[in-house]
Amino acid sequence: MTSEALESACAAAWRAPVRARLGDWLLRWADGFTGRANSALALGDPGVPVPEALRAVCEFSHSHGIPPIAQVIHGSAAEAAIAAAGWIEHSAHPAGHEVSVLLGDAGSAPGDAEVLAEPTGEWWELCAGTSAPSEAQRYVLTTGDIGYGVVHDGGRVAGAVRAAVVGDLLHVSRLAVRPSCRRRGFAVALMAAAGQWANHRECALQVSVRNAPALALYGRLGFTEHHRYRYWVPPQTTCEDPKS
Known part of the structure; x- marks a missing residue:
């Protein structure tokens, strides 16, 4: 491509x-x-x-x-x-x-994460930074073939991600894990759930070159840079x- x-x-x-x-x-x-x-x-x-x-x-x-x-x-x-x-x-x-812009395989390892058909309040809080999104935020984050990934820790959502399918491509964005829940594999579980939901399509990610932790995570998952x-x-x- x-x-x-x-x-x-x-x-x-x-x-x-x-x-x-x-x-x-x-x-x-x-x-x-x-x-x-x-x-x-x-x-x-x-x-x-x-x-x-x-x-x-x-x-x-x-x-x-x-x-x-x-x-x-x-x-x-x-x-x-x-x-x-x-x-x-x-x-x-x-x-x-x-x-x-990275390409790779989101993964398929079984985990506790799931992909919902509709966003929840906690999903909005993590992925948009608010439980009361604006009209523009709602449009951008919910338009298209979208899955709303979440992973739980006890009774609350510990992390969330947005997954979008366009043709043969899975586009992953807004991956977020609560600070108190990091380094426990939740981000990997969210990626795997998104990959399963999208039937293992090739996955694209867009990550600032300043975001070293995210780049390190996706590097461990096998993603490589396509372009900038x-x-x-x-x-x-x-x-x-x-x-x-």
Whole structure:
């Protein structure tokens, strides 16, 4: 699978409530919930010169009240063109602007984790950081063929994960284990439950290169890096919001 095809599949597994096409590029809005759902996925040909496409990204972002950001495959022709147009790496991105896209097998070892058909309050708490998700959070996390993985410790949910199937690909995200429950195999059990639920499809993960514990976990499970993407933003002197 090419990097472009894999990024397209991951985007389909993580759908923003507002999407617009600019040639092959995909513009997205999700009320600020995650960079992936609030950036322009710059794959292929935007159908216009890249500087013009970036102006369209700015206009879309400003009209929806989010900062303009482009998600671009590291080392691609699109990244070179965006850099040549004056945009800069979004090094201030809170989760890290460089992301490793991993492929592997989620596993199938039997465990105590299960995949639910509907999210619970504790699942929301762990995977979204709130028991009262916004409309945008609900859309992003529940749209598509989704499984809601949980693992229990006694009477409470100790960990949770989101699993999404797109074609032959399993996309895993938002894996979280309560701090008091870590180092007890719950993350591995959640991955295995997601793999079983998805009928052992190839699994894709997107992990910030700054997230050393997650990268170590997935490395132990046999995942390897397929490619990286980075977030890019315009310099402060350009792409200003006309409303500001």
